[in-house]
Amino acid sequence: MRAVTISLFGFLLVIAATIISFCDGNSNVLCIESERQALSKFKQHLIDRSNRLSSWVEGEDCCEWVGVFCNNFTGHVKELHLGLHSSSPDIEQDDERDVFSYLDLSDANLTKATDWLQATHKLPSLVELHLSDCYLNNNDPSSISVNYTSLAVLDLSSNMLSSIPTWIFSLRSIVSIDLSSNGVEGVILNGFQNISSLKFLDLSWNSFSSSSTLIWLSNLNRLQFLGLRGVSLQGSLSNFLCNSSTKLEALELLDIESNLLSGEIPDCWENQPKLGVLNLGNNNLTGKIPRSLGSLQNIMSLKLRTNNLFGEVPSTLQHLTYMLILDLSENQLTGSIPAWNGDKLLNLVVLNLRSNKFQAHIPDQICSLNSLHFLDLGYNNISGAIPKCFSNLKPLDRDGLAWVSQERSQRTWQSHVAAVIKFVRESPYRKDTREHWQYEVVESLDLSMNRLHGEIPSSFSNLNFLNHLNLSYNNLTGQIPSGTQLQSFDRFSYIGNHLCGPPITKNCSGGTPGITNGDSSEGRHRSKVNWLYVSIVVGFVMGFWGVVAPLFFIRSWRFAYYKKLEHIGDKLYVFWATIGRRIATSPITNKSFEIRYLDLSDANLTKAINWLQATHKLPSLVELHLSECSLNNNPSPISVNYKYLTVLDLPGNTLSSVPTWTFSLRSLESIDLKSNGVEDVIPNGFQNMSSLEFLDLSWNSSSSSSTLSWLSNLNQLQFLGLRHVGLQGFFQVPLET
Numbered sequence: 001m002r003a004v005t006i007s008l009f010g011f012l013l014v015i016a017a018t019i020i021s022f023c024d025g026n027s028n029v030l031c032i033e034s035e036r037q038a039l040s041k042f043k044q045h046l047i048d049r050s051n052r053l054s055s056w057v058e059g060e061d062c063c064e065w066v067g068v069f070c071n072n073f074t075g076h077v078k079e080l081h082l083g084l085h086s087s088s089p090d091i092e093q094d095d096e097r098d099v100f101s102y103l104d105l106s107d108a109n110l111t112k113a114t115d116w117l118q119a120t121h122k123l124p125s126l127v128e129l130h131l132s133d134c135y136l137n138n139n140d141p142s143s144i145s146v147n148y149t150s151l152a153v154l155d156l157s158s159n160m161l162s163s164i165p166t167w168i169f170s171l172r173s174i175v176s177i178d179l180s181s182n183g184v185e186g187v188i189l190n191g192f193q194n195i196s197s198l199k200f201l202d203l204s205w206n207s208f209s210s211s212s213t214l215i216w217l218s219n220l221n222r223l224q225f226l227g228l229r230g231v232s233l234q235g236s237l238s239n240f241l242c243n244s245s246t247k248l249e250a251l252e253l254l255d256i257e258s259n260l261l262s263g264e265i266p267d268c269w270e271n272q273p274k275l276g277v278l279n280l281g282n283n284n285l286t287g288k289i290p291r292s293l294g295s296l297q298n299i300m301s302l303k304l305r306t307n308n309l310f311g312e313v314p315s316t317l318q319h320l321t322y323m324l325i326l327d328l329s330e331n332q333l334t335g336s337i338p339a340w341n342g343d344k345l346l347n348l349v350v351l352n353l354r355s356n357k358f359q360a361h362i363p364d365q366i367c368s369l370n371s372l373h374f375l376d377l378g379y380n381n382i383s384g385a386i387p388k389c390f391s392n393l394k395p396l397d398r399d400g401l402a403w404v405s406q407e408r409s410q411r412t413w414q415s416h417v418a419a420v421i422k423f424v425r426e427s428p429y430r431k432d433t434r435e436h437w438q439y440e441v442v443e444s445l446d447l448s449m450n451r452l453h454g455e456i457p458s459s460f461s462n463l464n465f466l467n468h469l470n471l472s473y474n475n476l477t478g479q480i481p482s483g484t485q486l487q488s489f490d491r492f493s494y495i496g497n498h499l500c501g502p503p504i505t506k507n508c509s510g511g512t513p514g515i516t517n518g519d520s521s522e523g524r525h526r527s528k529v530n531w532l533y534v535s536i537v538v539g540f541v542m543g544f545w546g547v548v549a550p551l552f553f554i555r556s557w558r559f560a561y562y563k564k565l566e567h568i569g570d571k572l573y574v575f576w577a578t579i580g581r582r583i584a585t586s587p588i589t590n591k592s593f594e595i596r597y598l599d600l601s602d603a604n605l606t607k608a609i610n611w612l613q614a615t616h617k618l619p620s621l622v623e624l625h626l627s628e629c630s631l632n633n634n635p636s637p638i639s640v641n642y643k644y645l646t647v648l649d650l651p652g653n654t655l656s657s658v659p660t661w662t663f664s665l666r667s668l669e670s671i672d673l674k675s676n677g678v679e680d681v682i683p684n685g686f687q688n689m690s691s692l693e694f695l696d697l698s699w700n701s702s703s704s705s706s707t708l709s710w711l712s713n714l715n716q717l718q719f720l721g722l723r724h725v726g727l728q729g730f731f732q733v734p735l736e737t
Contacts, residue, residue: 031070035077036062052082069102082108101150104130111135117167121146128153132178138162146170157181157202164189176200180227188212188231193219199250202227210260214240217248224252228259229279236263237280241271253277257303261285265304270295281305281327289328291316301325305352309333318344329354329376336360337377342368354446355379362387362447378448378470386452386476390445391459444468456481456499472496479508492670492694492719495647496625599625601649606630612640612661621645627672628652633659640664651675651696658683658697670694674721682706682725687713696721 043056055066062077063070069079079102103126110116116136120129127150136159146167153176154168161182168177169191176199184206192201193216201220204227212233217223217240226248233256240246251272257279264287265280276298285307293302294316302320305327312335313328323345333356341351342365351369354376361384362377443465452474461483469489473496480486480494480501487502500508551558595618603626605611611631615624622644631653640661647670648662655676662671663685670693678700686695687710695714698721706727711717 031062031064032075032077039065039068039077078102080104101125101127103128105134106130106132106155108134117146117165121148124149126151128155130155131159132156133158135160138165149173152176154178164191166191169194171195173197178202179206180204182206184208188214188216190216192216196220196222198223200225203231204229204255206231208232210234214246218243218246221247222250223248224250224274226251226253227255229255230258233259233261235261236266237261238263238266238268241266242268248272249274251275252298255279256283258282263287265290265293265309267292269293272296274298277301279303281307283307285309287311289314289317289333293317294319296320297322299323303327304331306330311335313338315340320345321347323348325350327352328356331356333357334359337363337366337382339363339365342366345369347371350374352376353380358382360384362452364389374444376444376446377450378446380450382447382450382452384452385454386447386457386471388457388459391457391462446470447474448472450474452476455479456486460486469493480504490693490718495670596620596622596644598623600629601625601627603629616640616642619643623647623649625649626653630654633657643667646670648672656680658685660685663688665689667691669716672696674698674700676700682708682710684710686710690714690716692717694719697725698723700725 039056039062040058043053052066055064056062062068063075067081068077069081070076071078081102081104103120103123110131113119113134113136116131116134120126120131124147126148129148129151130153132155136156138161148171151171151174154171154174155176155178156165157178158181161179161184163186164179164184166189168174169189172195174195175197177195178200180202181204184203185208187209188203192198196219198220199222201223202225208231210232212231214233217226237256241248249271252274253276254272255277258281261280261283262285265285267290269275269290269292273295275296277300278293278296279301281303282305285304287309288311289304289309291314293299294314296302297319299320300322301324302317303325306329309328309331310333313333315338317323317326318338318340321344324347326341326345326348327350329352333353335358337353337358337360341348342363346369348369349371350373351366352374355378358377358380359382362382364387366372366375367387367389445466446468448470449472452471453476455478456471456476458481461481463483464485466485469486470493472493476494476497476499478499480499480503482501489503491503491505494504500506551561598615598618598621605626608614608629608631611626611629615621615626619641621642624642624645624647627649628651631650633655642665644667645665646667648665648668649670649672650659651672651674653676655673655678657678657680658673660683662668663683666689668689669691671689672694674696675698678697682697686692690713692714693716695717696719706725708727711720
């Protein structure tokens, strides 16, 4: 809900200017009467739906009112904070200032305030002007001449400005400009090159023309923050990063995520020695990761995710000892996971290597990352066992990142350093708690879709801080250790393995020893190993001296032994030939042959046009896994009768449309159809599958006219994957869903 709605915006600024004009030299008065009366009249023209101004009571000290900040010596009102998220001013600000210098009306509804620019222009002493999310537009006369001689911070983000206001290019003292999320169209104007004092510039999430260039950056030698996320930039980064005429040596944060950049990542990063945050994710960049990235000694966050990078991770990155976030996910990187991640990058909080082609095993050195909070190694070709030392990982200490925000004292910069911490604290699996930086402890471990084998280490029972765990689709075996948290995750965290015990419905056959801690567990383990060695020795002695030695030394025994082997071989041949003939001539009934689990993943079934009819002959199937089998939609007309099928896994095939026969599977609990190239709209047939708990339609080319109305009946749904399916518009789900 918005804090306040302004009905007479021009009247607001007249009163604000009146506040400045009245000056009382009596330093003993904390609240000047004329200014208190002006604010009281101002309140009468506000619609305060959130009751934010309840403390503005007639007759009380106006300096104690919410959103009003006065000079401690003269009592003059110097700042007015009425934004929804406004806070108190910085302690370091000059307390001797009498002029009205700070105005924050963020989240106020200024739809009808067509004269907002002329009104704010009546406050020439403004230092900071915050009008974010106020529904402002470009109706103001563009030819107006502004005279903000002291304005240093201008925040017009999240409004409806269709073009960049040209009057901002005349603000010579401006230090910070935020025009993000406005829907601005056209090319990025070169007028920015005349604002040499600019340190902060955010133009993210606008609809600029793809023909926009960055040549205007050449004169911004003081620029420290540059946000160009989601502005449709094309071409190569080398044109401005490696250009000798562009000197961005003061740059500390560069965010160019979600654009159309192509080519290789420039190999000239030694020109940005102060860079602390670099985000080039979600572009079309190719080639290898440049070695010069290792020269960014002050880097805290490096995101190169969702590109087409290949090759191994360069060893020069081990020199980035201040690194907090390393995100190289969704590329084509190969080789093994660098062991120096744990030896050198000891401050890592987020390590995301998901969806690459890493091989070999998980290095034990990762367990040395005591600050590690988010680890995602899913969708790789990693083999070996899960390191037992993962139980040594601890939840992230909230104070562990406090030093990051302490280095920035200005109000404008705090929010953007906080964005780095916010990325660390917020994973895709947690609830949104953005207000007031109240972050909860969130830990995530994802090792899914690999080739890990062996048992889940019993030491995992000691973990008690995980909010997300995914070990699905590996070759893990044995019982899931009993612990404080492992049973709290749903079965989809363990699906696609050979595990047993809660939360999986499969019971472990026979008794499983209880999990204990300390030396007793290690002692039993050593005892089993010792008995193994003893049995090997005894077996060798008995086998060699009891069988091999007599046959070697006694000739008659040797002839009799081989004659007996030939007789047994003949018997076996006749037996199996007879049995095979009977099987070939006799039908297989459900009572003699029941298959409940069928996994043909990665098998080439290109020519198997009757694959659906073939699997339909197994009505007792419970789980059917046919991922990456080159299947198509040829057998769609068939009527299926899978009475017991609960898991259907068809990702990575060539299904051009969602198979309609799946909608008749009433007992189905899990459907995976991702990465199939489906082009039609998402059918509403899913709404009939009320038992569905898992549905993944990601990475398909569904029509942009697809809606989500079919979600209304899926009350049991726990997992919904719709990544990169071409959805458009607002994400609106009815309250009853």
